[in-house]
Amino acid sequence: MLRQLSLHHDYVLLLVQDGYYLEALRYARRNKVNSIRPSLFLESAYASNDSQHLAAVLRFLADFIPGFKNTSDHSSYCRILNDMNSSIAG
Structure with missing residues (x-):
C-alpha cells in the first residue's frame, strides 16, 4: 500500500526495519529514493x-x-568488515 501511495521513503524504512535491507537498497535505487541515511x-x-x-x-x-x-x-x-573477515579466517 505504501508503494501505491508513492510513499517510497516510508516503504524503504519499513523494509529495513523488517530486515530486508538488500531489497530496500534495490527499491531505493530503482525509485530514486535518496533521503535514507546510509x-x-x-x-x-x-x-x-x-x-x-x-x-x-x-x-x-x-x-x-x-x-x-x-x-x-x-x-x-x-574496518568492521575487515575485523569480521579476520575473525572468520583466524
Whole structure:
C-alpha cells in the first residue's frame, strides 16, 4: 500500500526495519529514493552478522552515492568488515 501511495521513503524504512535491507537498497535505487541515511543500511547489514551482506551494502553505497568513500561511515564499516573477515579466517 505504501508503494501505491508513492510513499517510497516510508516503504524503504519499513523494509529495513523488517530486515530486508538488500531489497530496500534495490527499491531505493530503482525509485530514486535518496533521503535514507546510509548508516541505516549499514547498521542492518552489520546486525545480520553476515560479512558478505555488509560487503554488498558497502559496495552498493560506494557505487551509487557520490563521495561515500570519503565518509566516516565508509571508514568505520570497512574496518568492521575487515575485523569480521579476520575473525572468520583466524
